[in-house]
Amino acid sequence: MKRHDFTVAVIGGGASGMIAALTAAQVPGRHVLLLERQQRIGRKLLATGNGRCNLTNRNAAPADYFGTDAAFAAPALTHFTPQDTVEFFSGLGLLTVTEESGRVYPLSDSANSVLDVLRFALDRAGVEQRCAFPVEELRPSGSGWQLAGGSETITADAVILACGGAAGAKLGGVTDGYRLGKALGHRRSALYPSLTRILTDPEYPRSLKGIRVQAELRLTRRDVLLAESEGEVQFTETGISGPAGFDLSRAVSFGGDGQVVHLRLLPYDEAEVLRLLKARRDALPDLEASELFTGMLHNRLGRVVVKAAGISGAAPLHELSDSQLGYAARRCTDFCLAVRGVDGFDAAQVTAGGLLTESFDPKTLESRLHPGLFACGEVLDIDGPCGGYNLQWAWASGALAGRLGS
Numbered sequence: 001m002k003r004h005d006f007t008v009a010v011i012g013g014g015a016s017g018m019i020a021a022l023t024a025a026q027v028p029g030r031h032v033l034l035l036e037r038q039q040r041i042g043r044k045l046l047a048t049g050n051g052r053c054n055l056t057n058r059n060a061a062p063a064d065y066f067g068t069d070a071a072f073a074a075p076a077l078t079h080f081t082p083q084d085t086v087e088f089f090s091g092l093g094l095l096t097v098t099e100e101s102g103r104v105y106p107l108s109d110s111a112n113s114v115l116d117v118l119r120f121a122l123d124r125a126g127v128e129q130r131c132a133f134p135v136e137e138l139r140p141s142g143s144g145w146q147l148a149g150g151s152e153t154i155t156a157d158a159v160i161l162a163c164g165g166a167a168g169a170k171l172g173g174v175t176d177g178y179r180l181g182k183a184l185g186h187r188r189s190a191l192y193p194s195l196t197r198i199l200t201d202p203e204y205p206r207s208l209k210g211i212r213v214q215a216e217l218r219l220t221r222r223d224v225l226l227a228e229s230e231g232e233v234q235f236t237e238t239g240i241s242g243p244a245g246f247d248l249s250r251a252v253s254f255g256g257d258g259q260v261v262h263l264r265l266l267p268y269d270e271a272e273v274l275r276l277l278k279a280r281r282d283a284l285p286d287l288e289a290s291e292l293f294t295g296m297l298h299n300r301l302g303r304v305v306v307k308a309a310g311i312s313g314a315a316p317l318h319e320l321s322d323s324q325l326g327y328a329a330r331r332c333t334d335f336c337l338a339v340r341g342v343d344g345f346d347a348a349q350v351t352a353g354g355l356l357t358e359s360f361d362p363k364t365l366e367s368r369l370h371p372g373l374f375a376c377g378e379v380l381d382i383d384g385p386c387g388g389y390n391l392q393w394a395w396a397s398g399a400l401a402g403r404l405g406s
């Protein structure tokens with residue numbers, strides 16, 4: 001059997017674990033083991049970006065990230081930028097396209113391509129993959145580590161914890177990483193689902209189900225602004241989803257009772273919408289009020305806005321007063337949905353919260369409590385907005401952890 005000077009065990013064959021293993025394997029003489037509890041590596045990656053894998057975002061910068069100490073992420077994100085991600089994947093043979101929003105996808109439009117090039121690279125680099133190997137216990141042993149899973153115990157000189165977070169439970173999101181960290185004295189912050197559907201009072205959503213709209217969103221609580229976002233919103237049976245809705249979900253998770261989402265449904269201010277509505281009343285006096293927004297908004301949405309403004313849909317437009325048109329313009333630029341909460345970890349794309357970063361060195365991602373233990377990806381208390389930011393954190397932190405402090 002081939003003898004190795006140094007064994008590195010990577011716990012978790014997801015995005016951050018794969019790149020960490022590839023980076024660690026660049027040093028000759030190292031035996032790199034990638035341990036994955038599921039039947040195959042990269043299962044969650046295949047589901048990303050609705051199966052297209054939004055692998056990074058050209059605009060991702062350290063200031064965009066969240067966490068108890070979000071500045072912790074800066075060295076990793078600066079060391080491995082979105083451009084580095086694109087070049088890294090290009091080097092593995094993946095062609096990519098960048099959308100106007102900065103989102104980067106494989107040209108094939110298939111997440112499979114991203115996983116395939118990673119798998120080929122792992123094989124070429126000689127990384128030993130052990131699937132269906134759930135690491136249940138991780139303990140220091142002499143100058144190295146013992147990793148127990150099932151009936152087997154593996155020894156390693158260094159360990160990279162890349163177990164991901166609790167989000168996407170149906171795709172294998174688990175809390176193992178936090179548990180393994182805790183057993184070694186690493187504390188974690190509270191966990192919240194993020195980038196998930198916002199649940200609202202059921203009054204409107206059901207009749208709006210399936211409608212997509214470009215909107216500006218504000219989240220308030222007792223008239224205090226908590227968060228803002230902009231972009232596509234999709235109405236669902238229970239509330240809102242879509243990138244702009246997802247981006248508010250983190251703040252909803254943290255925000256408590258009494259929150260309201262306000263949507264500006266047209267890219268105009270209230271006075272301009274009122275001017276358009278008055279012109280419509282003049283041009284089409286016999287039209288039913290329920291059609292007030294026809295041609296301006298999705299017709300089902302238009303009818304709901306009219307109803308939300310307290311206007312009877314059957315009245316002809318010429319019967320509507322200026323103040324009634326004013327209410328309609330107000331509801332169109334400030335369409336309010338009372339928030340009930342967010343969907344749970346099953347539906348969430350990312351976990352807000354995780355292992356507290358104060359116990360890791362941001363320049364190496366090595367544990368301050370246990371030399372030789374590194375952590376990367378979602379298991380750490382760092383998360384980002386929708387649009388490629390979380391995979392960028394996974395690649396950047398995995399590439400840094402894989403250097404094992406060198």
Ligand SMILES: Cc1cc2nc3c(=O)[nH]c(=O)nc-3n(C[C@H](O)[C@H](O)[C@H](O)COP(=O)(O)OP(=O)(O)OC[C@H]3O[C@@H](n4cnc5c(N)ncnc54)[C@H](O)[C@@H]3O)c2cc1C
Nearest residue numbers: 012014015016037048049054135164168377378388390391
């Ligand atoms: C539906 C969905 C869509 C998404 N879309 C996007 C997107 O388009 N762009 C984007 O940037 N982000 C997206 N994300 C978020 C992104 O996928 C994650 O942030 C990223 O995968 C985190 O990488 P990770 O390596 O930390 O964790 P993961 O990719 O979750 O990998 C962790 C791995 O560790 C394994 N593991 C856990 N515990 C153990 C154990 N005890 N022993 C062995 N193995 C273990 C898990 O099975 C898993 O394979 C999406 C997430 C979801 C759920």
